[in-house]
Amino acid sequence: MSGVLAMDQASGLTQMLSAMTRRPAAEAPPAHHQASSLLAAAPAARRHCRTIAVAGGKGGVGKSTVAVNLGMALSVAGRDVVLLDADMGLANVDVMLGLAPSRHIGHLLDGECTLDELMLSAPRGLRVVPAGSGARRLAQLSSGEHAAIIRAFDELAQPPEYLLVDTAAGLSDNVTMFAAAAAEVIVVVCDEPASLTDAYGLTKVLSRDFGVRRIRMVANMVRNEGDARALHQKLARVSDRFLDVVIEFGGWVPHDERLRQAIRRQCAVVDLWPSSHAALAFKQLAGAADKWVEPERAGLDRIAFFAGRTTPVGGVPR
Numbered sequence: 001m002s003g004v005l006a007m008d009q010a011s012g013l014t015q016m017l018s019a020m021t022r023r024p025a026a027e028a029p030p031a032h033h034q035a036s037s038l039l040a041a042a043p044a045a046r047r048h049c050r051t052i053a054v055a056g057g058k059g060g061v062g063k064s065t066v067a068v069n070l071g072m073a074l075s076v077a078g079r080d081v082v083l084l085d086a087d088m089g090l091a092n093v094d095v096m097l098g099l100a101p102s103r104h105i106g107h108l109l110d111g112e113c114t115l116d117e118l119m120l121s122a123p124r125g126l127r128v129v130p131a132g133s134g135a136r137r138l139a140q141l142s143s144g145e146h147a148a149i150i151r152a153f154d155e156l157a158q159p160p161e162y163l164l165v166d167t168a169a170g171l172s173d174n175v176t177m178f179a180a181a182a183a184e185v186i187v188v189v190c191d192e193p194a195s196l197t198d199a200y201g202l203t204k205v206l207s208r209d210f211g212v213r214r215i216r217m218v219a220n221m222v223r224n225e226g227d228a229r230a231l232h233q234k235l236a237r238v239s240d241r242f243l244d245v246v247i248e249f250g251g252w253v254p255h256d257e258r259l260r261q262a263i264r265r266q267c268a269v270v271d272l273w274p275s276s277h278a279a280l281a282f283k284q285l286a287g288a289a290d291k292w293v294e295p296e297r298a299g300l301d302r303i304a305f306f307a308g309r310t311t312p313v314g315g316v317p318r
């Protein structure tokens with residue numbers, strides 16, 4: 001890639017991502033403006049979209065389970081939620097929800113459909129952008145293709161209130177690109193040494209190479225809150241010592257056989273068994289997430305840093 005092209009992409013990315021995450025300038029007009037604005041029929045302010053990436057490093061820790069059920073719990077609570085399956089090439093959100101996509105993100109990239117046409121309706125008003133399965137090309141998207149996906153969200157006439165992004169396992173660009181672009185990052189951890197070390201590895205890359213300064217850890221498949229907080233202590237202790245990032249306790253989800261049964265039935269447990277332990281935990285997580293205070297300049301600082309990192313000046317990021 002030429003340096004100029006890389007620079008263009010980087011600055012384009014900065015604009016696209018900042019447009020996607022910034023708050024509308026006139027969210028709360030002064031009281032004396034409100035009456036006149038009723039008469040003036042000013043154009044509606046663009047809705048602020050809260051972006052949350054669900055990551056974890058290790059496979060099988062429950063990233064998709066958390067993304068699907070958090071999305072469903074927010075939808076049940078009346079929020080307008082879009083869930084992007086960013087596990088490109090190995091999609092599973094559509095399978096988990098019993099959806100039958102006829103198109104995937106590759107069609108969007110090829111200009112064969114719009115984002116609106118790609119979105120599938122899941123129960124409870126949740127909308128899903130499917131990733132596509134078995135396509136190697138999708139697993140190796142270029143930075144320009146990542147930017148095109150993000151731009152498609154930016155161009156939605158009415159952005160959702162929440163954009164949740166279910167990321168893949170590992171540390172590929174597909175993971176770091178979307179996690180770094182989101183205002184909030186959830187790292188899902190379960191009580192296994194490899195889950196903790198992979199979560200630490202992901203945290204290290206996101207903080208060191210992409211300027212992510214806060215991550216929220218969600219403990220999954222644990223017995224109780226005490227075990228969840230013990231896991232958080234382990235991860236926070238080591239990252240406090242070696243990394244410039246705060247790992248906050250985001251919540252916990254118990255191991256619940258109902259969850260596996262719901263997945264076998266291709267339903268979200270929050271929808272199928274709303275009173276199960278797991279469903280109640282996801283509703284609690286959604287309630288907490290709804291109150292999370294975003295950084296004052298959500299996304300902006302991080303995006304500038306992030307865009308810089310996509311420009312391979314002086315070599316690839318460490």
Ligand SMILES: Nc1ncnc2c1ncn2[C@@H]1O[C@H](COP(=O)(O)OP(=O)(O)OP(=O)(O)O)[C@@H](O)[C@H]1O
Pocket residue numbers: 056058059060061062063064065066087092168169220221222253254255256257259260263278
């Ligand atoms: N809280 C839970 N209780 C019981 N089973 C769970 C729980 N969370 C996840 N599981 C089960 O763990 C398995 C892996 O979950 P999931 O597919 O969400 O993980 P993942 O991290 O997205 O995996 P991958 O990285 O491979 O996409 C699934 O079979 C799911 O049913």
